[in-house]
Amino acid sequence: MSKIVIVGAGYAGVMAAAHLDRAGIPFTVVNNHDYHYFTTLLHEAAGGRGPAENYQVPIKEVLRKDTSELVIDEITGVDREKKVVKGKAGEYAYDYLIYSLGWISEYFGIKGLKENSMSITNLDSAVQIRQHIENEFKAYTQDHDPRHLRIALGGAGLTGIELMGELVDYIPTLCASLGISYNDVDMQCIEAMPTILPMVAEHLRPYVFETLTKKGARLRTGTKIMEVTPGVVHLDGGEKVEAGTIVWTGGVRANPLLADSGFTVDRRGKAKVNSFLQSTDDDHIFIAGDSAWAEDENGKPYPPTAQVAEQMGACVAHNLAALLAGKPMKNFKASLKGTLCSLGAEVGVGDAFGIPIKGATAGLMKEGSKIKYLWELGGVRLAGDRGKNVMQL
Ligand SMILES: Cc1cc2nc3c(=O)[nH]c(=O)nc-3n(C[C@H](O)[C@H](O)[C@H](O)COP(=O)(O)OP(=O)(O)OC[C@H]3O[C@@H](n4cnc5c(N)ncnc54)[C@H](O)[C@@H]3O)c2cc1C
Structure with a gap:
């Protein structure tokens, strides 16, 4: 029987696993947590809308059959020649691999940004952001240093705007609980592009500005971050934003493990796949989600979104089952x-x-x-x- 290994249980990996589980096809899923978290809702966990447990589901609740195995490990590499995935705790031999390790933050070479900012990359980091903000606000009640009450978000795309949306709802309540005046709080989104939310229709963007600024946010477009030092965001033109909380939401790229393992990658580190979502370098490896460099019928790359990742996960499970049964695979086509x-x-x-x-x-x-x-x-x-x-x- 062929050994199937899935690495990563995000939107793509867990959907592939759920489909294989339902079909009773044996596989092992290797993930760095025993739960699947809802990345698209991490801004809610970071912004204090609900406790961390609301934004996850134990993987064992998704995979119910004895034919499905879950291993908790941190993947460090893929040896394509030996057909082995390497982790910190062990090695996992495969005949067929589904690679779905998702994304990491992209810092665009901005000096000090990675070292001196937080980012929403997983559930733990989202909870840390919320705790950090709470600690900063508590510190303000002790020393009244206004920097504790300044929150600088780098980026005004989907993640930055959704996080700001949570903060403008949550921070007034936090202030009230600590006896802080909300008027003393400064929350700003700093965006290099001339506009916010490029994926949203232009005529709707004023509504976003109005909704968030009415509640106390500042949305600063055309404002470039040049460098970040501890507690300070340095802007083009020399302005320094001294902030107790600095969060970077400005971009993502695929895990560098793909490039390190010799896959053909694009400028965002995604690995090239064919229409069946098999790696163009190795047809025993399927790649799904934000890690896949897949194009639609017009040659346009699919966007890195959860809805595409889920559909890819379902497609690779179907294609792998078809391949094992000697049946034809289907071309991937996302329904956006x-x-x-x-x-x-x-x-x-x-x-x-x-x-x-x-x-x-x-x-x-x-x-x-x-x-x-x-x-x-x-x-x-x-x-x-x-x-x-x-x-x-
Ligand atoms: C705050 C926020 C809001 C978003 N909102 C939306 C939205 O509204 N709609 C939308 O469509 N998209 C949204 N996105 C984008 C969407 O979340 C991603 O496109 C999606 O998560 C990609 O799915 P994936 O399966 O490729 O990767 P992921 O969901 O990131 O899954 C990767 C999995 O691999 C695991 N993993 C990573 N590295 C390792 C390792 N080395 N070893 C073992 N396991 C590892 C991770 O823990 C995770 O379980 C949002 C993203 C963010 C951050």
């Missing part, structure tokens, strides 16, 4: 349903099937997408049990 950006718990902005939406409708659709995802992963069992937490019902 739109983009939704939450602006706190109640409203949002984006598009659904190409139709621009904003306000409570967008907020509700974003909430609904959480249940839909759990349903796809584990049917009524997960959507019912976990849905209550993630929707905070």
Whole structure:
């Protein structure tokens, strides 16, 4: 029997695993946590909307069959010649590999940015951001140093704006609990591009500005970060933003492990795949999610989003099962349903099937997408049990 190994249990990996599990095809999934976390909701955990357990599901709850094995390890490399994945705790031989280790932050060579900022990369880091902000605000009650109350977010794309949306809802409550005046807080998104949220229709962006600035945020576009030193963001033109909390949300790239393992990669480190999502360097390796350099029928690269990652996960599971059964594989074609950006718990902005939406409708659709995802992963069992937490019902 062929040995199948899946590395990474994010949106792509866990969806591939769920499909293979349902089909009763044996495999081993290697992930660095025993839970699958909802990356698209990490801004909620960082912004204090709910406790960490609301944003994860134990992988064992998704994989129910004895034919599925879970190993907790940190993957460090792939030896394609020996067909072995290397981890810190062991090596995992495979006949077929599904590679879905996702993304890491991209710092674009900005001096000191990586060393002197936090970023939302996983559930732990999201919780650390929330705790850090709380500690800074508590420190302010002791020494009244205004820097403790300044939060600088680098980047005003989806992650930066969604995080700001959470903060403008949460920080007033935090201030009230500590006896701090909300007027003394300074929260700014610093964006080098002339606009925010490039993936959202231009005519909707003023709504985002209005919603967030009314609640106390500053959105600074066309403002370039040149360097970050401890507690200080240095801007083009010489301005220094002294902030107790500095969070970078400005970009992602694929795990460097792909380039290090000799795969053909693009400038963001994603590995080239064919239409079946097999590596063009090795047809025993499928690559899915943000790690895959896949193009649509017009040669346009797919965006690094959870909805594409999930669909890729389902597709690689189908293609691997077909390959093992000697049946034809299918070409990957993503169905792009739109983009939704939450602006706190109640409203949002984006598009659904190409139709621009904003306000409570967008907020509700974003909430609904959480249940839909759990349903796809584990049917009524997960959507019912976990849905209550993630929707905070
Ligand atoms: C705050 C935020 C909001 C977002 N909002 C949206 C949204 O609204 N809609 C949308 O479509 N997309 C959104 N995205 C993008 C989306 O989350 C990613 O495109 C998606 O997570 C990619 O899925 P993936 O399976 O490739 O990787 P991931 O989901 O990142 O999964 C990778 C998995 O591999 C594990 N892993 C990583 N390295 C190792 C290692 N060395 N060893 C073992 N395991 C490892 C990780 O723990 C994780 O379980 C958002 C991203 C962020 C950060």
